[in-house]
Amino acid sequence: MKRIKSAAFAPYDLSQENYTTLLWLFEGFTSYYDDLMLVRTGLISAGDYFSQIGKTIGGVLRGSGRLKQSVAQSSFDAWVTR
Numbered sequence: 324m325k326r327i328k329s330a331a332f333a334p335y336d337l338s339q340e341n342y343t344t345l346l347w348l349f350e351g352f353t354s355y356y357d358d359l360m361l362v363r364t365g366l367i368s369a370g371d372y373f374s375q376i377g378k379t380i381g382g383v384l385r386g387s388g389r390l391k392q393s394v395a396q397s398s399f400d401a402w403v404t405r
Contacts, residue, residue: 346398 335341362372383389388397 342399344395344398346401347394348398 358367358372358375361367362369367375392400
């Protein structure tokens with residue numbers, strides 16, 4: 324993610340929170356590339372990779388969070404402690 328950086332985070336200002344509606348989009352890219360690298364290096368098979376993606380998608384679809392709040396809203400609210 325070092326090279327793929329949204330304008331929302333450039334330049335970094337570590338003295339304060341950097342609110343964004345793109346947090347879970349960034350996390351999704353990171354997670355996608357984590358697993359894809361395992362396939363590309365031969366550490367897991369393509370079948371195992373697709374099985375893992377299926378489990379992830381299934382978990383999202385079974386959960387009710389997506390019906391209560393959008394990914395963008397959830398991204399913004401992730402910074403707020405309640």
